[in-house]
Amino acid sequence: MKISIFGLGYVGCVSAACLAEAGHDVTGVDVDLTKVDLLNGGKSPVIEKDLETLIGKAVKNGTLRAVASADDAVAGSELSLICVGTPSRPNNSLNLDYVDRVCREIGRALKKKTHHVVCVRSTMIPGSTENHVIPSLEEGFGGSLPDRIQVAVNPEFLREGTAVHDYFNPPKTVVGAASSDAADHVVSLYEGIEAPVVKTSIATAEMVKYVDNVFHALKISFANEVGTLSKILGVDSHEVMDIFASDTKLNISRAYLKPGFAFGGSCLPKDIRAILYKGRSEDQDLPLLSSILPSNDMQIDRAVRMIQEAGKRPLTFLGLSFKPGTDDLRESPLVILIETFLGKGYDIRIYDENVSLARLVGANRAYIEKEIPHISNLMIADLDEAMRFGETIIVGHDDPRFAKVVSKLSGGKTVIDLVRLFDAPPDGIDYHGFNW
Ligand SMILES: NC(=O)c1ccc[n+]([C@@H]2O[C@H](COP(=O)([O-])OP(=O)(O)OC[C@H]3O[C@@H](n4cnc5c(N)ncnc54)[C@H](O)[C@@H]3O)[C@@H](O)[C@H]2O)c1
Numbered sequence: 001m002k003i004s005i006f007g008l009g010y011v012g013c014v015s016a017a018c019l020a021e022a023g024h025d026v027t028g029v030d031v032d033l034t035k036v037d038l039l040n041g042g043k044s045p046v047i048e049k050d051l052e053t054l055i056g057k058a059v060k061n062g063t064l065r066a067v068a069s070a071d072d073a074v075a076g077s078e079l080s081l082i083c084v085g086t087p088s089r090p091n092n093s094l095n096l097d098y099v100d101r102v103c104r105e106i107g108r109a110l111k112k113k114t115h116h117v118v119c120v121r122s123t124m125i126p127g128s129t130e131n132h133v134i135p136s137l138e139e140g141f142g143g144s145l146p147d148r149i150q151v152a153v154n155p156e157f158l159r160e161g162t163a164v165h166d167y168f169n170p171p172k173t174v175v176g177a178a179s180s181d182a183a184d185h186v187v188s189l190y191e192g193i194e195a196p197v198v199k200t201s202i203a204t205a206e207m208v209k210y211v212d213n214v215f216h217a218l219k220i221s222f223a224n225e226v227g228t229l230s231k232i233l234g235v236d237s238h239e240v241m242d243i244f245a246s247d248t249k250l251n252i253s254r255a256y257l258k259p260g261f262a263f264g265g266s267c268l269p270k271d272i273r274a275i276l277y278k279g280r281s282e283d284q285d286l287p288l289l290s291s292i293l294p295s296n297d298m299q300i301d302r303a304v305r306m307i308q309e310a311g312k313r314p315l316t317f318l319g320l321s322f323k324p325g326t327d328d329l330r331e332s333p334l335v336i337l338i339e340t341f342l343g344k345g346y347d348i349r350i351y352d353e354n355v356s357l358a359r360l361v362g363a364n365r366a367y368i369e370k371e372i373p374h375i376s377n378l379m380i381a382d383l384d385e386a387m388r389f390g391e392t393i394i395v396g397h398d399d400p401r402f403a404k405v406v407s408k409l410s411g412g413k414t415v416i417d418l419v420r421l422f423d424a425p426p427d428g429i430d431y432h433g434f435n436w
Contacts (some may be wrong), residue, residue, distance in 0.1 A: 001025070001189065004073035004080045006102045008035045008066060010046050010163060011121055011156045012083035017044075017051055018167040020058035022192060027073045028066040039066040050164040070102070074109035079117045079185060082106075082133075083156070086122045094125050100136045107140020115148035117185045119175075121156045123213075126206040129153055129176075150182035153202050155209035170195045176205025221288045229275065232282045259435035261396065261418035262299040262333035264322035269293065269331050299435075300333050303418060304340050306432060307394060310414045314347035316390025318383075319397030320355045320375070327358035329367060334396045338375055350378050351386035352397070395421055 001024050005016045008030040016039075020026045030036055035045035042056040058064035067073055074080060084098040099122060110116055120133055134151055138144060145151075153176040158166040173195050177183035183199040190197075200208075223241055230237035245252050263269075272292055279286045307315065322332035329335055341348060356379050358364040368376045380386040387393065387405050391413055395402050398419040406415055407426040414430040425431040 001079060002077040003027070003189070004029060004070075004077035006030075006070070006073075006080060006082050006106070007084035007098075007122070008032070008039060008045050009083065009085060010048065010160055011158065012081075013039070013044060013046050013055070014048060014051060014158055014163045014167055015081060015083060015121065015156070016064060017054035017058060018164060019189060020061075020064040021054050022189075024063070024189070026058070026064045027076060028064070029068065029070055029073045030066065031068070033068060036066040036068050039064070048160065048163050054164065070105035071109045071112075074106055074116065075112060078115070079119060079189070080106055081154075082118065082120045082122055084122055086124055094128070096124065096128060096132045099124065099128070100132055103133050103136030104140035107137040107142075110137070110141050110145075110149055113149065114146075117150050117152060117182050119152040119154050119186050121154055123155065123209050124153075124206055125210070126203040128206060129202045150177065150179060150185075151202070152177040152182045152186050153205040154186050155205060155212075157209075157212065168193060173197045174200065174205050174208050176200050176202040178202065218288075225286045225288050228284060229279055229286065232279070232284055258420070260420065261303065261434060262296045264331040264333040264336075266322075266328060266330040269296075296333075300336055300340075303333075303337055303394075303416075303434065306434065307337075307341065307392060307416055308344075310392050310416060310430075310432065312391035312414050314349070314390055315341060315392050315394060316386050317348065317350045317394045317396055318352075318386070318399070318402045319395070320350050320352035320379075321397075324397040324399055325354070327352075327354040327362055327364045329355065329364060329372065335372060335375060337394075337396075338378075342374065348378050349380045349386055349389045350375065351380050351383050355379065356381050392416060395419055 003019055003024050004027045005012050006029045008016065008028045012028060016026045016028045028039055038045045039055060040059065042059040044052040044055050055064065082099065082102055084102050086099060087095050089095045106118055118137060120129060129151060134145070137151070155174055157170050157172070170193065173187065173190050173193070175183045175186045175198070177186065177199070180199065187197055187199070226241060227237035230240055249255065272289065276286060276290055317334060317338055320332065320334050321327055321329055322334070338348060338350065355368070359368055359376055359379065380389065383401065383405060387409070393406065393413060393415045395406065395415065395417045396419065398421065403421040406421060406429070409415065409429050411428055414432070416432050416434065418434045420433060420436060425433070
């Protein structure tokens, strides 16, 4: 395919050289003439392992060249990759000036074209394609883009230092596009590269890149704070993390990575408090680990606001224990939520089969009678009766019976779903997903 690449920095140069190596015909564009000259001389404008060899080979073969004019590059290609920088502004917001400018230039060049795909590889906050890329392309083009000129997003996952290797061995290929035609066009660039291909919406593709980078940063800081604490305690942090990472069921896995409601229970909050106390007693701050419980409390506060804003009383809660399948109420975030609304004078009923049983028998009976008798008295044993009672139904447990009764609700009632009972909520109910 004939490709033009805008921005010959790390991402642009690596993409240009690797796409040429894969058999494509590539024209690089940069406003920096030194970079243009270097590339045309077979030299790499950036230091990166194996890159200069690939550039030298492609320039010699005539499959790679650089120019300073967007016009020529767009005219001679069917797809343009945008790889310009997206730095921070002094207030930390994302500076999209380079993206806006390059899009206006490409837009002007597109006036002479009947079909083209403009694909952004630069990292941009979700909404940037809609609010910057398309309007700037249209500004340059002088009106709405015709259907045959399409826009896509294809985030780059390479790491400096191993960028060429990463290009040919990516963890995944993600393409966001409004049409499958545009997505297929971009995917075809990477034929022969073994990696799962994900086609999605533009905003999701934009978001995935941030989630990846934030998670990588989180992993590094997490491991470093574990190291800080381990060193103080005389434990070998590398041995600890090797054992930790060998658990691919709960640790290095999909477990606990679905957005939902706050955690609770008899272990997580207590154990975080204990380890933070130990750090403090050794005069050691652990800012990342210290932020976990405030973050969790913030989710409970958000749920309070959401239920209040729904504005309908009385309330029915489906679920009371800290997670489904247990009667354990210790530090259940649902108990905290319910207590908040009792304090505000709301009329409430609660359905939780396991807790109802525990009130009669079970080891939790004493806890219920002693610690939360005010809540225990609000329990209803019949699910249908619970559903009739509340004008706002708060779903706190993921239980197929709850999905069934909620989908049968008739109009008028509001549902606040803290667990994502449905990927696509049923029609005809006033449904609010908590973190989606
Ligand atoms: N560097 C990385 O490891 C990496 C990895 C993945 C994603 N990203 C993202 O990719 C994007 C590019 O990063 P980079 O590190 O390659 O940036 P960079 O600063 O190294 O290169 C950007 C290039 O764009 C050029 N440019 C600016 N305006 C232009 C215009 N109007 N026309 C043509 N060229 C123009 C600049 O002269 C520069 O050479 C950023 O959004 C970054 O966040 C970077």
